[in-house]
Amino acid sequence: MVEPVESDPSLLVVVLDVNPTAWTRSPLALNKALQQIVIFINAYLALNPENKLVVIGASKRNCQLLYPSDSTVDAAHDIQVYEQFRPVDVKVLSGVQAMVSQVTVENINSLDEQQSLMSRALSMALCHIHRVSESQTGKIWSRILVLSAGEDAPREYISLMNSIFAAQKMSVLMDICKACGQKDSVFLQQAADITGGNYLKVNATADESLLQTLMFTCLADHYTRSIINAPGSALIDFRATCFCHRRVIDIGYVCSVCLSIFCKMAPICSTCHTKFSFKVVRPDRAQGNSLATPTADMSSLELK
């Protein structure tokens, strides 16, 4: 297991949720939030000249690579701004503007409108990380910063979990910053916990707090995180919800074919329509698993 060293470069992938419907409900305006994110990105690039950056924007309908992109934007040389920062800033801001202007909203109040394509953006981010790690000769440590504004999409659960496990396998940290929205995103909380990143909820009544939170917790790279004390996370509930009532359950029944979780025993699985075989349980052979097969050998009951 290779340990990070102070001089190792990093790759940061910023996934911006630019769903305008979600941002309208936030006390922090999208353009102000973007200014703070751009400052954070500049700070990250200034830390190490070899640091790399990728920015991906996600809205309800599509995901787009904002930086590095070959969009022809006039990044005129400004003597007051550090030369490396200007193309990044201009491309990110103009890219977000283009994405927002393409969005057409049918029903602003429907819950669907607030859900962005988070799993697609994370898959693209991981493909980028894989490409950069393969082409880099030295070791590069990657992390993903997700700026989330919308709600969880239940239909994306499986693809989101696949992305999270792939990130864990590649030792990619995922930091989640929930900029607006009342409810915590359960899926993204699990993402931060499984990959070893931070889940931060920003109370955006004051303008400066987003940038302060990002600078203090998300700017640190893999090496520094072993030294600094990150903010503690609340106890995350890893219990499952049953498929029939969407209630959180402690003890449930899992179909062995399709792994659907139910709170009550049923003769047929409602997801894969498999008929279950029920075997008779004899009292003298019960061993804790209530569906013990009657053909179990007597030798399995010997004392250990």
Add this chain to the structure above:
Amino acid sequence: MVKASIDEDDDYIDIDDTGPEGLKGADGGYAWEEEYKRSWDVIQEDASGSIQSSVSGLSELQRKRRRRQRDTAVVQRGIMRHVTLVIDQSEAMGVRDMPPTRMHAAMGIAEQFVAEFFDQNPISQLSVIGTRDGLAEKVTELSSNPMDHVGALRNRAQRDLAGEPSLQNALELAMHGLRRAPTHGLREIICVLGSLTTCDPGDIEQTLQALCHSEVRVSMVHLAAEVHICKRICKLTGGIFAVAVDSDNLKDALFELIPPPPLTSGHATADMVRMGFPIKARATEVPTPCVCHHELSFSGYLCPRCGSKICSLPTDCDVCGLSLVSAPHLARSYHHLFPEENFIELSNTILSHTCFGCGVEWNNSTTNSDIKSTNQKSVPVALPSKYQCPRCKQLFCLECDIFIHDTLHNCPGC
């Protein structure tokens, strides 16, 4: 599902090499009669004297071999598996044809196998058995904790090799251990053997009948040669038999056994398994003992049925016997049930300029006219192929294709 009759035709050994495979080469003669292929002639210079295009073509071919066509049929698979790994520790494993010895190579790959197995099958259980000197002994019990098995394998690797293995004893001991496993799970035995002989106390045919009767699937990887009895056992129980020629081959053959196999009709008993989803116990100031290892620790999980403290998931509660998992463990197996479809290879298409996954531009600038042609067989420098997802019709590069199917299991376009 008892197969009492022996299928004689399949087991007939063709001694004269006059069978359909034989040893004939491509032109009809034997392989040693063909013209000698000079592998260094494949590298050719282009007009400016650079060999970069040939080298990139060769590396492209190598990477294409890594891209495998997977079984993406949506069928019922054995997700909850109970596997026993049998490792041969006889003198034949001391042969140095796999560096440094077969034993070291096999143990190293077995450790990687255990780690990858629990990554892909988190709710399965594994146990390890070693066989040497005509006996079989249990190294670890059935458990879901990869660290236990890896530690035990490392300790085992230090021990001396002795005598001959006993295939029958190992299979009997494995079967005995698997009897406790519930029927809705898939019971498997995976053997890594190096010896061509075995020292058995009785008739191995009876063991084979018992294996078929208990519906245990046996797969074997042999490090030396194809042994008839091993191949027969694997075939009759529905497993896979492979012979590994070197360590990479051994790793590939073992890793083939990691994804959950499709269930045959005899195995398919579906059950509702009662499982508990424990909550994390609050970190206490005073350490408390756990019921699995009887060690003191500050944090852990609480069994929802009996309230006892467990250190790690997934496991079975030692007090009440309830299977304890967390929701992400079940989620790790979802990609086996809903696999990603294989991408279609396209070479000439102008649908997009860049790969949809990683944004790299297609390098369409190399042309075949730059390369000097010679009389020898040459590797044509092909344009980089693009891979298209059949559902969303987006194009991906080779690296993204391999990454999506090996690790990510998600298409970024769908």
